[in-house]
Amino acid sequence: MMCLEQKSTDSMSIQAGWLIDGSGGRIQEHVRLRIQDGLIAAVAAADTGPTESSEVLDLTGCTLLPCLTDSHVHLFMSGTSDLKIRAAQLDAPFSAVKKVISRHIAAQLLTGVTAVRDGGDRHGHALRYRDECLDAAKTPFQLQAAGRAWHTPGRYGRLIGREAAAGRLAQAIAAEEAEIDQVKIVNSGLNSLVKFGHQTPPQFTLTEMQAAVQAARSKGLSVMVHANGKIPVEIAVSAGCRSIEHGFFMGKENLKQMAVKDIFWIPTAATMKAYCDHWKRVGENPDVARRNLEHQMEQIAAARELGVPIAVGTDAGSIGVQHGRGIIEELTILKQAGLPIQEAIRCATANGARLLNLPDPHVLTPGRPASFIVVDGKPDRLPHSLLSIKFISIRGGFTNPASSRLQPDCSNR
Ligand SMILES: [Zn+2]
Numbered sequence: 056m057m058c059l060e061q062k063s064t065d066s067m068s069i070q071a072g073w074l075i076d077g078s079g080g081r082i083q084e085h086v087r088l089r090i091q092d093g094l095i096a097a098v099a100a101a102d103t104g105p106t107e108s109s110e111v112l113d114l115t116g117c118t119l120l121p122c123l124t125d126s127h128v129h130l131f132m133s134g135t136s137d138l139k140i141r142a143a144q145l146d147a148p149f150s151a152v153k154k155v156i157s158r159h160i161a162a163q164l165l166t167g168v169t170a171v172r173d174g175g176d177r178h179g180h181a182l183r184y185r186d187e188c189l190d191a192a193k194t195p196f197q198l199q200a201a202g203r204a205w206h207t208p209g210r211y212g213r214l215i216g217r218e219a220a221a222g223r224l225a226q227a228i229a230a231e232e233a234e235i236d237q238v239k240i241v242n243s244g245l246n247s248l249v250k251f252g253h254q255t256p257p258q259f260t261l262t263e264m265q266a267a268v269q270a271a272r273s274k275g276l277s278v279m280v281h282a283n284g285k286i287p288v289e290i291a292v293s294a295g296c297r298s299i300e301h302g303f304f305m306g307k308e309n310l311k312q313m314a315v316k317d318i319f320w321i322p323t324a325a326t327m328k329a330y331c332d333h334w335k336r337v338g339e340n341p342d343v344a345r346r347n348l349e350h351q352m353e354q355i356a357a358a359r360e361l362g363v364p365i366a367v368g369t370d371a372g373s374i375g376v377q378h379g380r381g382i383i384e385e386l387t388i389l390k391q392a393g394l395p396i397q398e399a400i401r402c403a404t405a406n407g408a409r410l411l412n413l414p415d416p417h418v419l420t421p422g423r424p425a426s427f428i429v430v431d432g433k434p435d436r437l438p439h440s441l442l443s444i445k446f447i448s449i450r451g452g453f454t455n456p457a458s459s460r461l462q463p464d465c466s467n468r
Pocket of ligand 1 (some may be wrong): 127129
């Protein structure tokens, strides 16, 4: 058996205790993976696996799963509940924010997250970071950024974006010069932490939203929509958005439509769990946050029944939701809502990769990149075992998740 410190070669075999392949299918036990030139060449039962390889890595006490994607983060902001730090981060210059973002990416990598989709920040810092600090030749970490989100004057959204003048959303999207990865539109308010189930009116009409989706499409971009409540979600779904972010209290009819239209849902339920845990600091009512969370879990169970594609997004950066650790919270909630662990993992792997249109589908089957996470113990220790990842393989190259070889480098900027 090869020891863990040895580097990968062009060809090697791994004997693994358990394999969660990211497809949502059954967990495989006692498997032998053969890796060839950075790709998975074969997956077979351990006792019948290929034997021609010169090296076999013994991971019989470990579970393998694809690298994770967090489909909703705000990299410019820390998940602290310290309101003074939050206020300072909101308007900090890029020279300061880039260090914060590097720290957040390191934390994401530590829990096995190698790709994130950023939902926007007021100054477009995450987008600038993507361009100035992320060199694909040096780090495998992938960042997709919406830049600055769109909202209507006087409504929620100033923290993460800018206003679109009344009736001018589509024109504003068409005129955008920044090379964003997707368009982010805010189409409702925040969830009330005072009145359970309170719904806010939409920010944009169906006509405006349809024109906005068309304007984005003509630039080859999809649209992610922040929407809570029945009507704001219904408008976004009818207009043909790619994903509904949050979707608290959206109701079953919207979920049905999303299943039919293959529109992703990113429940960001960890935000409500965080409000329950940090209510003293933010001075809100923990009972309403708890009921919001329970209601969201009921919607998650309904979405599973209906076949809505769910992607894991944590809203990391929101109060109490830490970058990296947030994905463990969100996966735990999906499990508590009734998803078997392999289905919860699919939401953070194959589904996330499909939503972000990543070149690697984050599924561990023959012909796919040999990029995966190794955690100690059985699958039932997930997601908490993500807190102590043994190592990450990036196309067959093994490394510690804290390794500088994975990190972006902003030092020369
Ligand atoms: Zn967000």
